[in-house]
Amino acid sequence: MAFTQPLDLVVLLPFLALLLPMYIYLRHSRSAKANPLLPTEWPVIGMLPSLVANLHHLFDYATALLAASGNSFEARGPPMSGLRFFLTCDPENVRHIFISNFANYPKGEEFASFFDVMGDSFFNADGESWRRQRARVQHVMSNPLLLAFMAACCRGKVEKGLLPILAHFASTGAPVDLQGLFTRFAFDMTAIPVFGVDTCRLSIDMPPVDVASAMDAVMEVGFFRHTVPVSCWKLMRRLRIGRERKLAAAQRLLRRFVAEMIEKRRAGAAHTATGDEPPVHIVSSYIDDPEYVDEDGKPKEFMYATLINYMFAGRDTVGTTLAWLFFNLIKHPRVASRMREELAPIAYSKAAAADKNGGGMVMFEPEETKPLVYLQAALFESMRLYPPGPIERKATLADDVLPSGHTVRAGDNILIPLYSMGRTASVWGEDCAEYRPERWVTEDGKLRHVPAYRFMPFNAGPRSCLGKDISVVQMKSVVAAVAWNFDFEVVRGHVVEPKLSVVMQMKNGLMVKVKKRDIVTTHQ
Numbered sequence: 339m340a341f342t343q344p345l346d347l348v349v350l351l352p353f354l355a356l357l358l359p360m361y362i363y364l365r366h367s368r369s370a371k372a373n374p375l376l377p378t379e380w381p382v383i384g385m386l387p388s389l390v391a392n393l394h395h396l397f398d399y400a401t402a403l404l405a406a407s408g409n410s411f412e413a414r415g416p417p418m419s420g421l422r423f424f425l426t427c428d429p430e431n432v433r434h435i436f437i438s439n440f441a442n443y444p445k446g447e448e449f450a451s452f453f454d455v456m457g458d459s460f461f462n463a464d465g466e467s468w469r470r471q472r473a474r475v476q477h478v479m480s481n482p483l484l485l486a487f488m489a490a491c492c493r494g495k496v497e498k499g500l501l502p503i504l505a506h507f508a509s510t511g512a513p514v515d516l517q518g519l520f521t522r523f524a525f526d527m528t529a530i531p532v533f534g535v536d537t538c539r540l541s542i543d544m545p546p547v548d549v550a551s552a553m554d555a556v557m558e559v560g561f562f563r564h565t566v567p568v569s570c571w572k573l574m575r576r577l578r579i580g581r582e583r584k585l586a587a588a589q590r591l592l593r594r595f596v597a598e599m600i601e602k603r604r605a606g607a608a609h610t611a612t613g614d615e616p617p618v619h620i621v622s623s624y625i626d627d628p629e630y631v632d633e634d635g636k637p638k639e640f641m642y643a644t645l646i647n648y649m650f651a652g653r654d655t656v657g658t659t660l661a662w663l664f665f666n667l668i669k670h671p672r673v674a675s676r677m678r679e680e681l682a683p684i685a686y687s688k689a690a691a692a693d694k695n696g697g698g699m700v701m702f703e704p705e706e707t708k709p710l711v712y713l714q715a716a717l718f719e720s721m722r723l724y725p726p727g728p729i730e731r732k733a734t735l736a737d738d739v740l741p742s743g744h745t746v747r748a749g750d751n752i753l754i755p756l757y758s759m760g761r762t763a764s765v766w767g768e769d770c771a772e773y774r775p776e777r778w779v780t781e782d783g784k785l786r787h788v789p790a791y792r793f794m795p796f797n798a799g800p801r802s803c804l805g806k807d808i809s810v811v812q813m814k815s816v817v818a819a820v821a822w823n824f825d826f827e828v829v830r831g832h833v834v835e836p837k838l839s840v841v842m843q844m845k846n847g848l849m850v851k852v853k854k855r856d857i858v859t860t861h862q
């Protein structure tokens with residue numbers, strides 16, 4: 339179409355006048371930029387256009403940018419927006435930030451404001467308050483009674499919940515969301531030790547998961563708050579609009595749930611699925627402490643926040659890990675077969691008993707699966723590619739120079755994309771994008787030790803996960819039971835991709851068809 343009318347020129351000329359300086363700027367910045375693969379920083383809007391254009395695959399985009407920049411770069415949004423982050427997945431920087439110079443890199447107040455439902459409790463706390471709370475959690479979680487109770491709950495939930503539900507779907511042939519099932523499983527598994535109450539979300543009639551959805555909303559909006567200026571989400575919160583409105587509803591629901599659980603526990607009306615009074619639970623460790631409860635015995639905000647923290651610690655991490663592991667096993671039948679070869683000697687010794695007990699399903703005890711190397715390799719390899727918490731965030735107290743040579747200034751925000759760390763060729767080799775559990779197995783058949791500052795899903799240094807040992811042991815026995823007894827196939831056309839959240843859930847879940855394996859036939 340030719341511009342022949344004078345009106346066209348009137349419209350076109352100012353447009354060109356605007357476009358020309360932008361074009362010149364772009365040419366200039368591309369030639370001046372050390373690395374043309376990095377996003378262009380536009381006047382006024384910074385790198386925002388690239389961020390928006392790549393939002394649909396942000397984790398992979400960040401991974402590509404980090405690879406192009408030698409593992410560290412600074413992302414800048416519009417000036418004055420506060421959107422300025424130093425991103426790094428360089429293990430030496432990570433070691434410096436999380437371990438050697440830990441005191442200079444707290445989580446910071448902005449982080450705490452993103453997850454306000456967690457209050458001043460341990461995930462949000464820094465300094466002395468965090469130190470005191472961590473010591474307390476450590477004490478609570480080292481109680482042998484609690485650990486034995488958690489192990490018994492896990493076994494019960496697999497035997498009476500997970501396996502029968504999967505057998506039901508296998509017999510009906512109906513598709514089921516495996517991520518949804520694991521999330522229900524992890525929810526119950528966390529609520530039981532925390533409150534001493536079986537919330538029975540893992541049940542064949544699939545009761546509503548409103549509290550679990552509220553937890554998802556907290557994590558999704560927490561991610562969203564990272565991507566907009568603080569003043570913007572605070573205004574939305576004040577006006578109660580958009581995602582902030584959804585978050586406010588989710589926070590109310592979560593708080594009400596915790597209040598109900600505490601009430602049930604106080605009334606002594608709560609029991610586990612077996613009907614027994616639980617021998618010990620986490621609430622009881624706090625219920626008489628004046629820091630957590632007022633003179634009338636009413637829980638303070640700090641108590642609610644602490645219990646909510648425990649729920650997030652256990653549910654989101656375990657449910658997400660199990661879902662991605664099975665996704666990887668479905669995609670890599672060779673790995674599933676090798677894992678079953680490792681399980682076979684244990685399973686065959688129990689097959690007869692399993693047949694006699696009905697259903698022919700084999701259970702695995704944690705002490706049986708604990709020494710299995712390939713099983714753990716398959717689990718860690720999945721966590722490397724899909725860490726349940728894909729991003730860590732740190733603030734900077736004083737100016738510092740990182741081992742990579744980059745300078746960070748007081749007040750700078752640092753993002754450590756764990757998703758990208760697991761996909762860094764200089765750490766994991768050129769095949770870093772492949773799911774290959776063998777990389778975890780040494781030549782003499784042992785599990786390869788990888789320092790936490792290279793393999794970060796459980797965090798590294800003084801703030802590392804306090805539930806790592808127990809959850810690895812438990813997850814191994816769960817994976818063994820599910821993988822031994824069932825085969826899965828992803829429903830045709832179902833797309834599996836990460837959700838934009840601070841928890842690496844699958845956006846559309848994991849819709850599968852379930853098939854029960856014939857273990858007796860396999861044995862013969």
Ligand code: HEM
Nearest residue numbers: 460472651652655656659726795796797801803804805809
């Ligand atoms: C797949 C399983 C798990 C993974 C990948 C995992 C990962 C993590 C990560 C990354 C952190 C650091 C969070 C941060 O400060 O930013 C953390 C901290 C923590 N985790 Fe886990 N976790 C898992 C299971 C559990 C379980 C089952 C519990 C027990 C209920 C637990 C208890 C904790 C606690 C108490 C902290 C806080 C430590 C602190 O702030 O000093 N975790 N975990």
